[in-house]
Amino acid sequence: MRAVICGAGIAGLALAGRLHNALGWEVVVLEKAPRPRTEGYMIDFFGPGYDAAEAMGVLPWLEELSYPISRAAFVDDQGRCRARLGYDRFARSLDGRLLSIMRSDLELALRERLSFAVGLRFGVGPARIDTSAYGVRVMLTDGSSLHADLLIGADGIHSTVRALAFGEEPQYVRHLGYHTAAFTFDDPEAHAELGDRFCLTDTVGRQMGLYALRDGKVAAFAVxxxxxPRPPHDTRAALRHEYGSLGWLVPRALAGCPPSSQLYYDQVAQTVLPSWSRGRVVLVGDACQAVSLLAGQGASLAIAGAYVLADQLAGSRSIEEALAGYERLWRPVVARRQRSARRTARWFVPATPRQLRLRRLALRLADLPGTDHVAGTALAGRQRPRLRQLAAVPAWAGTAKSTGTRSRQVKPTRHAGSSGEQTPQAES
Structure with a gap:
């Protein structure tokens, strides 16, 4: 069997590994960007994706790349802490199964664990799709074509595969009323001040978070x-205008903000479709299940959804039966997380001073002794069902806890060939 996966992000790479390693499929991964993504932000990685990463044998690699965040601190214009949340308490509510990792590092770990046999091509994507009862022919932007038994759209919230097979984006993307951005900059003094804290501005209508990276850089996250929903033409100028009146370290971050071409900038949105598959075309990750950063767990759900799809393909009598089983099992999990995000959206970035004060109060109450479980549930949601209730996992999976060790600097081992094809490091 042959699969073509469009999108070399978290969902696409996780699925490529499972289809090849566990099912023995021939897999080609296409990525329209010319190189792996390096921009992005820090994520709290837990829940079903943590379970899937452990079952796939990737968890130790993620621990190597993770950061030991001590606490999240909300600070005023003078840098004084107005509210905080200790990560140790958050981790205890999750039985220690929590990692803080850069999104680009999570992709790196999945990419580096791919077999040499998985074809990984950058700078090319789908231009047209022809489907039949027996498979899919994908015409590519470089003029070539590929035939597959299954085409997977893992190409994010602005999915080309979804547009070609299901219809244009406005039908399926729900804007939630926010824009977000992320970038890195050099500032040794800010790096030292931040230490191992994730600091966020305690502000109304907008929020910037800053944290130190191990390479000496500082990462900024803004919402x-x-x-x-449309991004501004000049995203750097828009950020400087939107956040220019904030104090603390924000002016230094804005001074170090790179050009618009090097910024991650997008709307905050969810994707909602009546069906995730059409014939031999199926969607995974943000292409069909974006929950938005308001909900968290987007990366976790991307990996876990890919795992559930691969498990259904392994155990079903036909591809069509597998696709139906994948959606039947996984859609309710995503729908619950999307509903949670919509309910709590106003608390993510308070719209009024009153909402800001209420958020401070909630965080202070969460920091009281004996509230670990309540605070963890409020932040992470109820961690049900577990992955083993939806898919087959090894008997030993589900027991490992995060070590919380600071990672070493890991360098990519891939090299780009003249054709744009990437050579992965073989899975050990």
Missing amino acids: HRASD
């Missing part, structure tokens, strides 16, 4: 309210 603000915006009624128009």
